[in-house]
Amino acid sequence: MTVLVLTCKADVTADMVVAELHEQGVPLVRFDPGDLPGGAALSVEYVRGEFRGYLSSGGRVASMQGLRSVWIRRPSEPVAHAPEPSDWLSVESAHALYGMLDCTRARWMNHPSAAAKARRKPWQMRIAYLSGFPVPATLLTTHPAMARQFAEQYRQVVVKSVSGKSPGEPPMALPTTLVPPDADFSGVAAAPTLLQRYIAKRADIRLTSVGDRHFAARKAAEPGQVDGRYGDTGHEWQPVEVPAQIARAVETYKKHAELAYGAFDFAEDSTGTWWFLECNQGGQFGFVELETGLPIARTVASWLGAEVS
Secondary structure (H helix, E strand, O other), rough: EEEEEEEOOOOOHHHHHHHHHOOOHHHHHHHHHHHHHEEEEEEEEOOOOEEEEEEEOOOEEEEEHHHHEEEEEEOOOOOOOOOOOOHHHHHHHHHHHHHOOOOOOEEEEHHHHHHHHHOOOHHHHHHHHHOOOOOEEEEEEHHHHHHHHHHHHHOEEEEEOOOOOOOOOEEEOOOOOEEOOOOHHHHHOOOOOEEEEEEOEEEEEEEEEEOOOOEEHHHHEOOOOOOOOOOOOOOOOEEEOOOOHHHHHHHHHHHHOOOEEEEEEEEEEOOEEEEEEEEEEOOOOEEEEEEEHOOOOHHHHHHHOOOOO
C-alpha cells in the first residue's frame, strides 16, 4: 500500500516527512499536480463497475487501488508548469485528478473539500467558539461606520487579511497591524475588512495537531509585539504542555472541520489564557520541529503509513 504525497518540488516540510516514510519502510509517490499534463500523467478507467486508475511521475507509478493515504501538503495548481497553461486546462486537470482520487478508499490529510472550508476565517471563528476556545471579538465588514464603532468599543484593534495572502506570484503574507485610535475607516468600503480586538500577548503559541496527538511550542513575545511572524524577538520556540481544556477544544474543532491535521495559532496573555487566532489546515511545522525537537514529521509519517482496517 502506497502513500501519495501531493506537494511542490521545493517543500522542506514535505522532505522531512518523506525521509521519515523511507525510514519506516513505507512506499510512497511524490506527485506535483503542477506537472499535469506533461511531466506527470494520469489514467482512470471504469470497466463493468471496476475502477482502475494510475498516477505516474518521475518514473514512479501509483495505483489508485493501492493507496493507503493521501497527504495534501503544498501542491502546485494543476498545469502550473505546462508549456501553454490556461484556466480551462487547469480546471479540467483538477477535476480529473481530484475526481479520481475521490474514488479511492484512501485516508486524507486533509480532504480538499474540508480544507477549502477550513481556510475561511469567518467559519473558523464560529467553529472555534463552538469548540470552547477563547476567541477575541471580531468584525468582518465593508461598512466604515461599523468599523469605527468597533474600534471605539475595543480601543485597541488589529486589522488582518481575510484570506491570509495577497494575490501575485509569489503570494505574500500580509502582516497583522495595530490600528491607531484615530484611523480613517472610509477605505473599509472598498473591500471586506477583518478587525479584531488586540490581545496584549506575552507569547505566541503554535499547536500542531496530527491525528490524536498534539504538539505545542511557545515563543516569548516582546512588549507591544503584534505579529509574531515578523521581526526577531531573540527568543526561540520551546516545547510546552497542552492544557487539557485546549486539547479538548482542538479535538472538537478538528471533528467539526473533518481535519486530520491542523496548525493552531494562539496568543497567550498575561493571565496564561490561550486566545484562538486561527487554524491553518496545511500549516508548516518544520521550523518548530527544528528548534524544539518535537517529533512532528515522524508522527505525520506514522499516521500516513498506518494500516487501517
